[in-house]
Amino acid sequence: MDRPVEDLLRELAPRVLGTLVRRYGHFDTAEDAVQEALLAATDQWPGEGRPDNPVAWLITVASRRLTDLLRAEQARRRREQQVAQWTAVPPEPVTDSDDTLILLFLCCHPSLSPSSQIALTLRAVGGLTTTEIARAFLTTEATMTRRITRAKQSVKSSGARFSLPPDHVDRLSAVLKVVYLIFTEGYASTTGPQLHRVELTAEAIRLARMLHGLLPDDSEVTGLLALMLLTDARRPARTGPAGELIPMDEQDRTLWIRPAIDEGVALITAALPRGPLGPYQLQAAIAAVHDEAATAEATDWPQIAALYGVLLQLTDNPMTTLNHVVAVAMSEGPAVGLRYLATIDTDPRLTSDHRLYAVRGHLLEKSGDATGARAAYERAAELATSLPQRRYLNKKLAQLTPQ
Template identity: 60%
Template sequence: MTAPDFEDLLRELAPQVLGTLVRRYGRFEGCEDAVQEAVLAATVQWPVEGVPDHPRAWLTTVASRRLVDQLRSDHARREREAATADEVLPEQVPDTDDTLLLLFLCCHPVLTPASQTALTLRAVGGLTTAEVARAFLVPEGTMAARISRAKQRIKAAGSTFGLPDGAEREERLRVVLHVLYLIFNEGYTASSGGELHRAELAHEAIRLTRAVHAQLPGDGEVTGLLALMLLTHARRAARTTASGDLVPLDEQDRTRWDRAMIEEGLALAAAALAAPALGPYQVQAAIAATHAAAATAGETDWRQVHALYLILERIAPNPMVTLNRAVALAETAGPPAGLALLATLDGDGRLAGHHRLLSVRAHLLERTGDLAGAYEHYRRAARATASLAERRYLESRAGRVRAAGRS
């Protein structure tokens, strides 16, 4: 087994082992630390000794020992811990996969979105604290403190390891999906730094969403989110040049798109739309499917895209949705119509100075022939983004528009 195979296996098993320990001992923070130690032991021993016949049981046994050792240090609880210090045999490890329960726990409503994301990547995704810190460009000590505070807040909230009932369960699931969506977006288009992609985050978001879908295959929004991720990630190879420069959707070489991923995404998108209720991820998946179905940019069914954005705007109103609808409207009714719709966003503080609003306006101004206005907005957009890849692209567009204006 190769090193990447070991890593994939451990990341798959770690949340299952953590779920087993939390269910048994009820100490999330201590259990999570114990599992991390067990995973570290496996990375040292398995490449030399081989993967055990029951790797999940092996990890559970080692993690249980580490946890019991920690508990025994508390003399007041010695008798209770001694009773739970038995060896864990393969047949004692439950077959159930508690990944979904762990996601619910890590996405507890008492946590901020940033803490939910960090804890999910650490406890369920299997990333080390250092890896999570690198992903979000903060010092490891800062991330360690954030994760530790998140665990303490969950403990103080008295959260139990189980699925909530009724409306609370649906609301918590929406939070879980939102966190996975945020992780994927950060991996697909990094908000800062020199690289456009952070592939490890996008891959992890897809893996975790697959795990949720495996347990809730009939949920339209879960299916829609997985479809959206696959259809979007399928374009990854075509999104940058060899030197790492951004290539916009309408200029991408579509022969480089991952066809197998697209086919899977299209099937999932169709299944999501067949669900009895319609949510924002299902509609976004349908939009991505419309783009994926077009052999060339010129064959894109923009009327359908615009109609889908109208639906999305109605069920999940958001200025970014309106901004994207303006792009589709410009394709069906002309750039002036798109610019008129963009003007309705100028008073929305959530998009004030946002590079996406500036760049879309620049693009539409360029199409109307207002090269001076396009140049100014491209330059402002370039200054507003923290992504170096996006900045380079926007500066190149500004340069091209300026040169065209002088010719």
Template identity: 55%
Template structure:
């Protein structure tokens, strides 16, 4: 199977699943049928070639698999009479239901973990084993989580259609948050030896591109796509050849992907042209400010700090305050940054968090408090589950002992 065919299958899987769910109304049964069709394509297309209408081919095969399964299911004899006589139509609808499917996977009755897993399975086309490896849980655990998510969606009685009005806006925020979580886990894995999970990062970008193609006027969708592209552009410079983490200020910017940066900056301009500002638009503007600086020294830290101030007002969050402290320290000095960090010490969400400890260690190092910085670097290293981050923090601590 060529990479081109694999990418085509991944792109078509949610479209085909959307067709089947709209036609038959059964999430789990339809998904099983689509996965069987994708497996059949993976076996036959390399030998026979990709059909002229690959989407129609997959819909036809999946529909037949679904109907065959319904015939074999003796517990559903009443439906068998209906489905057994069904003829798979030659014409496959041109509509792409991927966005509807994405909204369904992000149903508000599901937990964020279940929303993420179901999205990667149904819309992203990842196998249960791949998702389990990404989140470092046994495959059986992830399979049970996905199965429960499908059952909850079914129990909620959701129709396969886009919600309208305020419900659509609310659900879209959940969709974007899920895609944001997927990208963050791919770009900086929360645990394990690998800092970067290319499969998750690429999949998040692909899915946001899909949403943006269908909702191009939405500023937050545009902002999230810009944020991902601008962040992803730095991936080649984030690690040394030996796998050690390289912080933003020390990266070789000639290795950044200028094509992605140019696209991202254009999207930021579009996102900021609307009447309202949201968190993703502001984060994208901050990332664009970094991307526009030829060197770390040329970064407009005052602008970064001002953007974080706005972000902190519209979406209060201790992580935003932490990042603002970094910008404030760069703009006016480490003492100001340390003073702002002190306001987070009583926040239970940040208590003992490795990022708070590592930022404080960095600022203590800047003011010459080597002992304090050493202690916080060591504490931070013990609090993170990422091997790459542990190595980096331990190396920072070791430099202070010499």
């Protein structure tokens, strides 16, 4: 199957699932039906050509399969009468409406724990595999499979209607976190041969735009959209011809997507005065400082360090702490950065993450300690799960190794 068809199916899957759940309910069975419709598309479209209306084709095939699955399920439970009532519902015409946003809030049902909300949404809306979600949660695939299955059952048992819930604002924190995780998995893939998964970053930005349209005055919604635009704007310069990782200070900034930067800066500039201040707004402000610097040398590192300092007051995120160390080192020197790093390098949330050792290697290299830097880069390469990141770290290691 060619790549464009894969991209189209990934984009359409949440819309098809949303439509089926809205019409018929049965969240878990509907997802199975959608997966079978996607498999049918991968088999038929390359040879027969794409239908004129791909989403209508998928909805029709998935609806038929859902009918079969429900009939089988109800037969096992001896509920033929209920099946007859269900099949009597006239099918709705396929429209251009997109139910993805409602599906997003449904997955963040208050009966679910925050971790289950995120896992279910990443699976149903973001299209991530169970393996990818398990890695994001630092758990096993089997554990994540059980968690997602229980989450589906909880949504089904809650009797939730497929409509925008009246308490959608109360669910917003979980929804924003889900969308952000989809984006980060796409921007820096945890596994695989590619650094980017453009289909995921595009889907996350699309969802963020939908949320912004729903809640245009919410500063954190605006901040998240701005953060994604400002970050994704650097994507064309992050990899070389062979897909190799290029760090920000070595990137060709003329390749950065200027319209995305301009839009992101405008969004965060409008959001910050509205308040209250939140983590996504601060991260967007940091991204804006990076993107507005004409060269790496012109980056206002003291301002970035100060913004990270404020962000640390709002969140206990180990990656935020590590990024603060980098900003301090860039503004005050590697020796100061190493002293800061020594205060966090035993944090169990960091000790199994390659980024801790990559930062240590960078600071030791800048301090002139080649031996220490080699050991740190070697450990970072061992822990890195992304092939481009591992190759970059091995390149750094080779540059420090005596010939």
